[in-house]
Amino acid sequence: MPHASDNKISEIAFDGSIEITDAQYSEALEAIINGQEIAVRGGELRILSKDKRSVYKTVNREEKVIADNDDTPEGYTPLEPPSADHEWDGSDWIITPAKQVEIDRRNIVAEITALEALQTPRRIREAALGQDGGWLADLEDQIAALRVQLAGME
Known part of the structure; x- marks a missing residue:
């Protein structure tokens, strides 16, 4: 009787193989010739899909x-x-409360960085000359509020 294991077939028994029928042997041989893989799952021969x-x-x-x-x-x-922030809980991908705090902190830091990038030397000069319509003060208030929010997360 022929035998098979993962991606191997033989007309004689070999280590780790299962016994298969002549028809299964022919089918497995054709599959291998056509570039398909074969596998043993649950003690049964399976021809694996190309999909x-x-x-x-x-x-x-x-x-x-x-x-x-x-x-x-x-x-x-x-x-x-x-996302890369999700963790497996045994049945689904979730964001843990600790991970959510980390995400929130990361988002706040990114927002602060973006706002600070707006504080160009030209804008600071305009504010010093009173020509910014209070824009810089508003920006600094936004940054301060975000820093308070960030400190509250620690």
Whole structure:
């Protein structure tokens, strides 16, 4: 009787192989010749589809491409993580409260940086001469408010 394991077939038994029928052997041989992979899943021979799908490692969101009809490997999910900030909770990708605070802090710091970039030497000169219509003072008030909000997160 023929035997098979992942991407291997033989007319004789070999380590790690399962026994298959002559018809399965012929089908697996044709699949291999046509560039398809074969696998043993649950003790059964499976010819893997040429169509592919992505699965994602739950510990680090790493993408892995597998055959469309293959089993999702242990430690992976077919659910794509919405962002690098999401973490796997065992059934779905979530943003933890601690991660949300980190995101909020990052956004506030980015907003402060953007506002500070508006404080060009020309704008500061105009404010010193009273020609900015209070724009610089308003900008500094916005930055101060954001810094208070940031300090409140610590």
